[in-house]
Amino acid sequence: MAAALDLVLNYFSWSKDKFIQTYFGKKEAILKRATSEDSWKKIVDPLSKNQRDIVVDDQEKNRLILAGPGSGKTRVIVHRVAYLLRVLRAPATAIVVLAFNRHAANEIRERIQSLVGRDSFGVTVMTYHSMAMRLTGVRFNRDENVDEARLAAVLEDAINMLGGGIKTARSEDDNDLREQVLRGYRYILVDEYQDIDELQYQLISALAGRNLDDDQRLCILAVGDDDQNIYSFRKTSNEYIERFQNDYEADIHYLIENYRSTKNIISASNLLIEKNAGRLKYDHPIEINKARKHEAAGGDWSKLDLWRGEIVCLQLANEDREEGNLQAQAILQRLTRLIENGANWSDCAILARTHKFLQPIQA
Structure with a gap:
């Protein structure tokens, strides 16, 4: 209570500079903001x-x-x-x-x-x-x-x-x-x-x-x-x-700092998008955020995806018109290998143009 009373008395009797220096030290800038x-x-x-x-x-x-x-x-x-x-x-x-x-x-x-x-x-x-x-x-x-x-x-x-x-x-x-x-x-x-x-x-x-x-x-x-x-x-x-x-x-x-994707994904995206004409960010390519600059290019996938070296890749499958499931087999083999290496199913996503292409995978 004594300290509180001193503060109140000093507020009304001291000069502004002395009061701020005594009670706030190097926090003068904070006082200029209308918030805590x-x-x-x-x-x-x-x-x-x-x-x-x-x-x-x-x-x-x-x-x-x-x-x-x-x-x-x-x-x-x-x-x-x-x-x-x-x-x-x-x-x-x-x-x-x-x-x-x-x-x-x-x-x-x-x-x-x-x-x-x-x-x-x-x-x-x-x-x-x-x-x-x-x-x-x-x-x-x-x-x-x-x-x-x-x-x-x-x-x-x-x-x-x-x-x-x-x-x-x-x-x-x-x-x-x-x-x-x-x-x-x-x-x-x-x-x-x-x-x-x-x-x-x-x-x-x-x-x-x-x-x-x-x-x-x-x-x-x-x-x-x-x-x-x-x-x-x-x-x-x-x-x-x-x-x-x-x-x-x-x-x-x-x-332009990306907080979400690995260096490999960012690099692949930049290579593709830079081919578009008239872009507003042409001279400002996306880069990984500073806190992750020293991480492996594939992030956590560098340890999980030993088969293809965690890069963005394209895999071709000669589709059998009668079987119609070679692509599904290739995808499941890839995912199964990732799971065996320690990935979770919730880490994985499968995108397809229409539902019919997902049916063999669901099966």
Whole structure:
């Protein structure tokens, strides 16, 4: 109690410099942050230098994060939201995160809550369609059969409600409506930007107020990778991620450290993808994260896969049209050998173009 009373008395009687030096020593920088030291460490310590540079930037700049596979894309979004909440003290209702599907949205929401707890209540984390439904007030019953055309119509209605992001003469009523439906949003973060289609592009543009006056625009951060656009069958295009820098006068950041794959997989992937023309990360090949640089090229598989030396390989099997199971036999022989060397069945995955090719393996 005596020490506590001394601290209080000294707070009101000493100079600021003397008080800080006596009670906080070399921790002056922590005092400038609007959060505790433990909270700061929880937000910042798990990040790499490149991730940290993105997360802890105090400037309200638009940013495009070109992030390779396994480089911590979702982590950057989650920790950026935590930084906005805990350090910059942005209200939760000022933040909206758009995700590609409900699974991704749920994961982001849970990870934010795990990081900052109740401070995350009020942050909007939604899919594009859910966001459009909230803006327009549309609801579908659980037993309704909702086709793509109806979902597209909801997106179009939301885009029109927000003015379509097109700079036209707008009345005060229009501006009031926009402010009302956006609930005072200031920050918009977009996951997997390479997967958006034309309507989603327009919705993001309208939400961000891309073509409106500066004071009406949201600060936007998008994370994506043009190398990972695999949804062209549903009209997604790299065109939108390629236009982002000009659309939003955005700074470009690169996340190229892979925390997931072995050196052999990364090397094989780089050799293949570098043949694609016009890549945004052409001069920034993926590399293994620093903590694993000295590991064997095949990681744990270097000890388990003695037969082929843990490399990425192609094995040819002359398929017998009558038997139709030589590929299945080759796969099972390979997996059985791995299991005998100490691998687990749960370490293995088999991919096939259609179910019929999996039936011999299942048998």
